[in-house]
Amino acid sequence: MPTDELWTGGFSAPTYESLKDVSRPDIESKMWIYHVAMLIGAFFFSFVFSKGYEGKGIVEGVRYGFYIGVWLSTGMAYGTYAMIAIPYSLALQWFIYGVIQYIIFGILLALVFKKKPAPEATPA
Numbered sequence: 001m002p003t004d005e006l007w008t009g010g011f012s013a014p015t016y017e018s019l020k021d022v023s024r025p026d027i028e029s030k031m032w033i034y035h036v037a038m039l040i041g042a043f044f045f046s047f048v049f050s051k052g053y054e055g056k057g058i059v060e061g062v063r064y065g066f067y068i069g070v071w072l073s074t075g076m077a078y079g080t081y082a083m084i085a086i087p088y089s090l091a092l093q094w095f096i097y098g099v100i101q102y103i104i105f106g107i108l109l110a111l112v113f114k115k116k117p118a119p120e121a122t123p124a
Contacts, residue, residue, distance in 0.1 A: 045068065045102075045105065045109075046109060048068075049061075049064055049106070049109045049113065050113060052064075053113050055113075055114075056110075057110055058107050058110050058111070059110075060106075060110050061103075061106035061107040061108070061109055061110025061111070062103055062106055062107060062110075063106070064106040064109070064110075065099075065102040065103035065104065065105055065106020065107065065109075066099065066102070066103055066106070068102050068106070069098055069099035069100070069101065069102030069103055069106075070099055072098065072102065073094065073095045073096075073097075073098030073099050073102070074095065076094060076095075076098060077091045077092070077094035077095035077098060078091055078095065080094070
């Protein structure tokens with residue numbers, strides 16, 4: 001996600017520095033896969049929101065972002081924790097940060113999908 005760089009390069013930089021050995025040596029050659037996966041994920045995140053959109057404003061975006069964030073961040077953070085030797089604190093940070101990210105993106109969707117005005121009655 002676009003805000004990942006802020007997290008990995010800023011808030012969690014010391015933790016990531018200690019984990020250099022778990023990264024792929026050819027990571028740069030595989031980054032296109034990450035970008036394609038993020039585009040597909042962004043499309044479906046928006047698509048699902050649009051199908052259930054009720055026009056309830058920012059609260060709807062917060063709720064949607066929270067639900068999706070808990071769902072996807074649990075699998076990403078704790079699934080990775082189960083498979084790779086990372087500290088639990090990092091998995092917890094990923095989970096919390098993921099939920100916050102999805103809430104922010106849910107709010108942005110709610111602002112983009114503003115409630116359509118009711119059609120005006122035309123005189124017969």
